[in-house]
Amino acid sequence: MDNIAGTKSSLTWAVHISVALLVCLWLFPTVGLFVSSFRTADQISASGWWKSLFPSEQNLVLRTKAPGEQVQEGELFVIEGNLFADNDENTAATISVWGTSSRAIADYTAGDEADMGDDGRITVQPNGDYRLVNDVEFSGRRGERVFVTAETPPAFTLDNYQQVLLSGNSTDSMAKAFFNTLTVTIPATIIPIVVAAFAAYALAWMDFPGRALLIACVVGLLVVPLQLALIPLLRLHLGIGIGKGYLGVWLAHTGFGLPLAIYLLRNYMVGLPRDIIENAKVDGATDFQIFTKIILPLSFPALASFAIFQFLWTWNDLLVAKVFLIDATGETTVMTNQIVELLGTRGGNWEILATAAFVSIAVPLVVFFAMQRYLVRGLLAGSVK
Amino acid sequence: MNPAIQGLLTIIIGVGGCVAYFFFSNQFLDKVLFPAKGPNAGRNINRANQIRPWLFLFPAIFALGLYLAYPVIETLRLSFTDRDQGGAFVGFANYSQMFSEQKFWEAMRNNMLWLIVVPAASTAFGLLAAQLTDRIGWGNIAKSIIFMPMAISFVGASVIFKLVYDTRPVDQDQIGILNAVWLQFDGGAGSFLFLKLMPAIMVAGFGAMVAYVGYLVLLPFFKGGRAGGAWLVAGRVLAGVLAAWIVFLSLRSVVNIFGADLPYGEPETWLTLPFYNNFFLMVVLIWIQTGFAMVILSAALRGIPEETIEAAIVDGANPFQVFFQIKIPQIMGTIVVVWTTITLVVLKIFDIVFAMTNGQWETQVLANYMFDKLFRASDWGVGSAAAIIIMVLVSPILIWNVYNARKEMR
Incomplete structure (x- = not known):
């Protein structure tokens, strides 16, 4: 229609953008419901569905296993495990930085060893595997707290269906x-x-x-x-x-x-x-x-x-x-x-x-x-x- | 019996029964009642052909009469009776009881709001989408997506939009997209642009559109020519007054939009905001009906003769002039059809309100009011009276449709 007079409308890009906007506006609500149907109840109430499509960064407070599960290797007392698995968190997450105190949650990068004095030394790997060692026997009832900053990939489930x-x-x-x-x-x-x-x-x-x-x-x-x-x-x-x-x-x-x-x-x-x-x-x-x-x-x-x-x-x-x-x-x-x-x-x-x-x-x-x-x-x- | 088997049996009995009825009644007519042989063969054929249409029509007429025509009369009768008195005739008591209820007037007000906003917005969006998608390569895909909500039930759409409108306390992440967007606004320049200027322009545009239609309706008076018969003059005056009132409301809303003091930074429970929650419910229906308007208007736009547009462009019309002065007048008839069809849907709107708010927080509409009276208050008298009100609101469109259909058949 526009080209018959010999000119191509300069507004074509505006038309493309307007239509794209309109389509997004019309599709967005349905997509929201569709995506939500593949998320768990916790995920839905923790963040908007639009965030679930991208990896999200979370700050978590995780505990190691309790001292009751320590094993002795030579002179060392050792507690080993995976932070995410032990705390029922998503095991697909990746730790970037971590810390041992709530005031310094980003003191160490993944793979570092932290010295906690009398409480022992702990190493945390990117995938959440940790190794806590000490020269004396661990005591107390609860495990050590670790503050991690983890990136969680999008996770979906068919459980709802x-x-x-x-x-x-x-x-x-x-x-x-x-x-x-x-x-x-x-x-x-x-x-x-x-x-x-x-x-x-x-x-x-x-x-x-x-x-x-x-x-x-x-x-x-x-x-x-x-x-x-x-x-x-x-x-x-x-x-x-x-x-x-x-x-x-x-x-x-x-x-x-x-x-x-x-x-x-x-x-x-x-x-x-x-x-x-x-x-x-x-x-x-x-x-x-x-x-x-x-x-x-x-x-x-x-x-x-x-x-x-x-x-x-x-x-x-x-x-x-x-x-x-x-x-x-x-x-x-x-x-x-x-x-x-x-x-x-x-x-x-x-x-x-x-x-x-x-x-x-x-x-x-x-x-x-x-x-x-x-x-x-x-x-x-x-x-x- | 298992309902699935019952369903299968019903299909077989229903379809088989219908076909058998048509087949055997025709056979009976031709072979037994008026056989096409013997001394009166010619007369018999004529007689059979006079009766046959009614054989074909009988099941349909019976079902239409029983399920649509009879209820209209019966509802009218019931609206004059009272259940508690064993169905005794009570005159206009149900109506006067209904008119004295505040909920009824709330429903009437909301229905009028729906009637103004939803057809206008759906038609406008549909026209916009039709015009834009006709000009680009991936237009058909875009059309499919905008058309898609037509397949979604009102209940499903209600759930979809409940998620959009969801609210969390201020210290948590919002999971409803509307609140998430709303919390991005802080009262700065962006807020002014999107929350004051744009809505104001939209409302003002709507007002201008109504004013233009009003001007067209009243044009014969200005020109001093003949304005038609007495009825037509009365209709024109009425439409003009209505248009003037809507324009006044729009202008007042524009002033209100700029004057409003918005509570930035607080998540809103959208569906419990009195008055405004009606608009959030309307959005659901607009979302569904825009696709319908788009499909029909798009077909109408394509039906416009190319020559008229070419001539306009050769004469130096810009794209906006081509759209508003060449295309719109040529598809005016279709726009009216789309408008009235959506109006009919709006008048009967029930599911969305029932599923989302159930008429609480001042969102009641007539159909839900009627359902409420009927099944919660078990008051068929007032329920019937409410149904009759809906019928009265529909009847101008009914008469208009029948008038058009008859005109066309001549």
Whole structure:
């Protein structure tokens, strides 16, 4: 556009920077959650997730083993070990400088020997191995304190996923909720497609009185807030004996998804070439045959678009599941509800929350990236006329 | 029975049942009821073809009627009844009870705030992203990433942003990025630039945009020409007054931004700051909806005829003039569609507020107020009344959509 007048815009670099900024801004929150799901609880509460991607320098106070574990080598009494392992710290850290007093924590570099007078002489290696020797026997109950400055490389763990997916812990486990969500989603995606496809064909290619009115009704129902449906339908479900359960939530999702399905499919089917359908009619095909053999295969892109919409919507839904599915036993909880409950009971346990949230986000993200083309097409068909 | 098996059975019964219904009802129509043979073959074919559409439509009409149309009427009826009196008719008692509750007016105020801010911000960001990404090589990747939050549930997004807004005591490392950034500001020149000047420019820009739209709406009056029928005149005046009010609010906010005394150096609990916490909740929805706006507006921008832009450039228009005076007017229709679609989402917003604050600290919105009444207070009368309020707010868009759809079909 800019080059047609013979000049290339000098603002191109500004555009690149603005887009990069925008992308970072949009990606940053999700990346934060993703990174946090691979960190331990201590790591999360000790530092921001953005620091975990780089080696961090820490000042630690570590103790050697207690005098009870000394061994005698000739005339020397020796205590040996690894500072990080003995203190349950990350053993991948590297010591740069260290000291034996809180007032002088950087007196020695790694590998040096420090003389502590009556307390003996100690050597600390970069990897935390130490050797404490003395001419007389060590006494006392606790080990010697060593003040180290250590650089810890980034460390990540899969323990959170283990805990959330496999542990079977009743409050944290998402495994059951995952399968419940799947159980809700699949029938609630497929059934409205079948019902809507027939209706859309009738509205697109059959002539009958009241067709325009019906289409107008569908457009109107498209925007009816589902809040209105909650109370009457819950009463209806309880009244006719469906109660709260999968059947109820499948029916509800089918009902709520139908206007968009009919609208999308009808708009697509109307655009199919008239000749094909008329030729088939001349050749003696019935409406049912035309629909199943010609219209359905040709409408695949529209069907896929709606399927993605409905899948994302039912997978991510909280309100409908809360009203029509989840009863007092909580056996049928879905992932969105489980996460909300975790927010209440384990609001500070970010490692569990982040992992649980990421488990629930992962499937829609995969679907999204795999089928983005259809999603975009559906969006365009659904809102731009 | 295992729910997974039940689900599988439901798919088979549901899909099989539907297909069988369509197949056999068609067969019945053609073979038994009006067979296309015998003395009345011609008449029978015509009759069958008159009935067939309704066979195709019946399941859909039934489900739509039962799950969407009937509830609208039933909710309206319930809003005039009282549960404690066994469903007796109580007139407008539920509404007057609701109107006397302070929480309801808080929800109304917040919903109006959401209605102004979220569609405007999402559309503006979406337009910006669409315009910028269309001009660079890696634009499609950038688009994918900005579009990605559309796939994330409101609940998932709430967790993501709760981490962003997290607060630690002042002597600990902040783990929420917002507080970490906030603590970098100390009241110096950088703080003035980022926390006073930039927000002020953004708010002023929003005000200017509204003023421009208001000017466009009122233009016929200034020119002294015909402004349309009585309804249209009333609508224009109303929109003009609304625009003037929003411009006034924006200007007042600009003054407030410069006057505000910010508590530098203290970590904030963002979600408990009354009034401002609403904006932190809105950010979540803006984050999600911008991608939607971007995709649609980007398609509209690409649909603009090249000639108009070329002609403008040949006539010496600069890039900003091309954007605001050539492109924007041509995609105005699409902008309105995007705006109304996001408005619909905003009116029904529930999950974000429910998961992040549950309406505490003055963040209540109508849908959550309704849920509260329904399932915590078990008061279906007031709950229905709140749902009707949402319906009333949606209905102008409903009427507009139906009007457009009918106009298009003619």
